[in-house]
Amino acid sequence: MHPVLAIKDLHKRYGKVQAVSGLSLEVQPGTVFGILGPNGSGKTTTLGIVLDVVKKDAGTYEWFGKSPSSESRKKIGAILETPVFYPYLSAVENLRVVARIKEVPFTRIEEVLLWVGLAERKMDAFKTFSLGMKQRLAIASALLSDPAVMILDEPTNGLDPQGIAEIRDLIIRIAQEGKTIIMASHLLDEVQKVCTHFAVLKKGKLIYSGGVREALSGTDMVEVASADMDRLQQIAAQFPFVQQVSRENGILKVRLLPEKSSLDLNQFLVEQGVVVSHLSQKTKSLEKQFLEILASSHE
Amino acid sequence: MNKLLTIEWLKLKSYRPFWILLTLYFLVLGLVCSSVMLYLEYIASKGVQFESIDPSVVPFYDFNDIWQNITYLATFFKIFLGFIVVMSITNEFDYKTIRQNIIDGLTKTEFISTKLLLILLLTVVNTLFLLLLGIILGWIYSPVQGLDVMFDQAGFLLAYFLDVLTFLVFALLVGMLIKRTGFAIVLLAFYSLFIEPIGVLILSNFYADYTFYNYFPIRAINNLITIPFGKYIFQEIQDYVAILDIIVVFVYLGLFTFLNYWILQRSDIK
Numbered sequence: 001m002h003p004v005l006a007i008k009d010l011h012k013r014y015g016k017v018q019a020v021s022g023l024s025l026e027v028q029p030g031t032v033f034g035i036l037g038p039n040g041s042g043k044t045t046t047l048g049i050v051l052d053v054v055k056k057d058a059g060t061y062e063w064f065g066k067s068p069s070s071e072s073r074k075k076i077g078a079i080l081e082t083p084v085f086y087p088y089l090s091a092v093e094n095l096r097v098v099a100r101i102k103e104v105p106f107t108r109i110e111e112v113l114l115w116v117g118l119a120e121r122k123m124d125a126f127k128t129f130s131l132g133m134k135q136r137l138a139i140a141s142a143l144l145s146d147p148a149v150m151i152l153d154e155p156t157n158g159l160d161p162q163g164i165a166e167i168r169d170l171i172i173r174i175a176q177e178g179k180t181i182i183m184a185s186h187l188l189d190e191v192q193k194v195c196t197h198f199a200v201l202k203k204g205k206l207i208y209s210g211g212v213r214e215a216l217s218g219t220d221m222v223e224v225a226s227a228d229m230d231r232l233q234q235i236a237a238q239f240p241f242v243q244q245v246s247r248e249n250g251i252l253k254v255r256l257l258p259e260k261s262s263l264d265l266n267q268f269l270v271e272q273g274v275v276v277s278h279l280s281q282k283t284k285s286l287e288k289q290f291l292e293i294l295a296s297s298h299e
Numbered sequence: 300m301n302k303l304l305t306i307e308w309l310k311l312k313s314y315r316p317f318w319i320l321l322t323l324y325f326l327v328l329g330l331v332c333s334s335v336m337l338y339l340e341y342i343a344s345k346g347v348q349f350e351s352i353d354p355s356v357v358p359f360y361d362f363n364d365i366w367q368n369i370t371y372l373a374t375f376f377k378i379f380l381g382f383i384v385v386m387s388i389t390n391e392f393d394y395k396t397i398r399q400n401i402i403d404g405l406t407k408t409e410f411i412s413t414k415l416l417l418i419l420l421l422t423v424v425n426t427l428f429l430l431l432l433g434i435i436l437g438w439i440y441s442p443v444q445g446l447d448v449m450f451d452q453a454g455f456l457l458a459y460f461l462d463v464l465t466f467l468v469f470a471l472l473v474g475m476l477i478k479r480t481g482f483a484i485v486l487l488a489f490y491s492l493f494i495e496p497i498g499v500l501i502l503s504n505f506y507a508d509y510t511f512y513n514y515f516p517i518r519a520i521n522n523l524i525t526i527p528f529g530k531y532i533f534q535e536i537q538d539y540v541a542i543l544d545i546i547v548v549f550v551y552l553g554l555f556t557f558l559n560y561w562i563l564q565r566s567d568i569k
Contacts, residue, residue, distance in 0.1 A: 051401075051402045052401060052402075053401050053402060053567065053568045054567045054568070055565070055566075055567055070404050070405065070409070071404070073401075073403065073404040074403070074404035078402050078403075080398065080399075084395045084396055084399040086310060086390075086394060087394060088313060089310070089314075090313075093309065093312070093313060097306060097309045097310060097400075100302060100306045100309060101306060101400060101403045101404050101405050102403055103302075103404075
């Protein structure tokens with residue numbers, strides 16, 4: 001099976017700024033692929049290139065194993081940056097324009113509006129919509145052609161917590177229908193909650209690409225404290241499944257091998273006659289991973 | 300083509316400024332073109348004379364003079380259609396909908412084609428409007444009637460069609476380049492009403508032996524239909540459309556069309 005999107009050695013320069021530099025990336029069908037990176041790392045530029053609105057300097061990209069065309073774009077539902085519609089047209093009228101472009105029957109409009117919960121406001125002008133509603137209309141528009149792949153660029157940017165929850169819920173529902181989703185974000189928490197795979201960009205370069213679960217598993221840290229910290233450290237270091245032990249601010253940080261948890265450590269300590277006053281297991285967040293990845297790419 | 304025209308129609312159907320401007324345009328064009336005789340009679344009653352000729356006897360609407368007269372008069376109003384065209388393209392940049400249209404699956408060529416089709420449709424409707432106006436006014440005022448004289452000089456309508464079409468494609472180009480509605484409208488008006496005409500006036504004073512300034516775009520377009528009113532005071536006028544002028548305007552039409560496609564093709568759309 002062809003990857004949904006395959007990017008090879010992509011370059012783009014704006015004046016003095018190298019926005020994308022030798023980027024190669026593959027997105028497999030059925031994944032929810034997060035593109036992470038600080039602001040200005042080339043996320044939107046990359047998406048702009050693969051959507052044919054930004055000219056590449058060098059490199060290639062393919063959609064569904066074919067060279068890009070307007071036909072492949074019709075099978076992609078994409079939103080770049082903010083939702084874009086004609087402000088004076090109603091939700092339905094706006095979607096009619098998109099439906100004509102994508103050559104989709106108008107009957108599909110009711111379905112997608114219902115799906116994103118905008119059926120009641122469908123006759124209102126786009127300019128009267130709240131940001132959350134605009135974002136939902138954009139998702140409805142992207143769903144019009146029942147695309148195999150959706151591209152979302154910072155979909156929850158600027159939304160209030162309720163709006164964020166709504167959009168996140170929509171994205172998860174879309175992913176459950178088996179669609180591939182490519183999502184640029186700088187919100188790590190969001191990517192962690194929604195994505196199956198992620199890539200990290202920095203200054204237009206790919207510095208990491210892999211599965212979210214893999215990135216988060218096997219690196220659990222256990223924090224322990226006891227009345228006698230020296231003895232605790234000594235004993236803990238003897239635990240056979242320990243990777244690393246360090247002491248910070250009166251707390252011992254123990255990194256265990258992937259298959260072991262705080263339970264195993266505690267059992268061992270009790271067997272050795274050490275009673276702990278504090279024990280907690282820290283699940284590694286994508287945020288920490290991300291910062292580590294960024295820090296380890298010296299540039 | 301049908302698809303592209305529908306897309307443009309869906310965008311404009313509920314856009315009120317478009318309909319207001321268009322209605323105003325046809326209203327003013329119709330009023331001015333049909334009230335020339337009333338105006339001539341009015342100034343005659345005030346005692347004005349053209350080289351000792353009574354203005355009220357000027358056969359403005361007579362077949363077959365009428366076609367050159369009203370098409371010449373009508374070209375002065377094409378700037379308003381130009382504003383409409385500018386608005387329709389700069390709005391797309393303003394709202395960023397041009398980018399979304401292309402992301403959604405339109406090619407850049409198709410996008411420009413929707414605008415060119417809008418221009419073509421406006422020009423066709425505009426020319427038919429003038430044809431109808433000419434038939435009605437001639438029927439009311441002209442002492443000579445009959446199909447043979449009615450359409451004798453109606454070729455001026457085709458020149459008018461080419462004139463407006465080329466000007467509107469030029470307006471589209473200005474919109475494509477400037478991208479901001481206000482700036483583009485001001486620049487279009489300034490260039491075509493002041494900068495080029497005044498420039499040509501100055502140049503023709505200094506270089507009376509040459510004619511290169513006749514090939515400036517606005518000048519070339521306006522040269523298609525020359526001012527016909529001199530004949531009423533027994534001056535020589537050009538009562539035909541010169542082949543060379545047609546060729547020059549066609550070259551500009553081709554150039555402007557090409558530039559519109561070319562600019563969009565090679566630029567990043569933000």
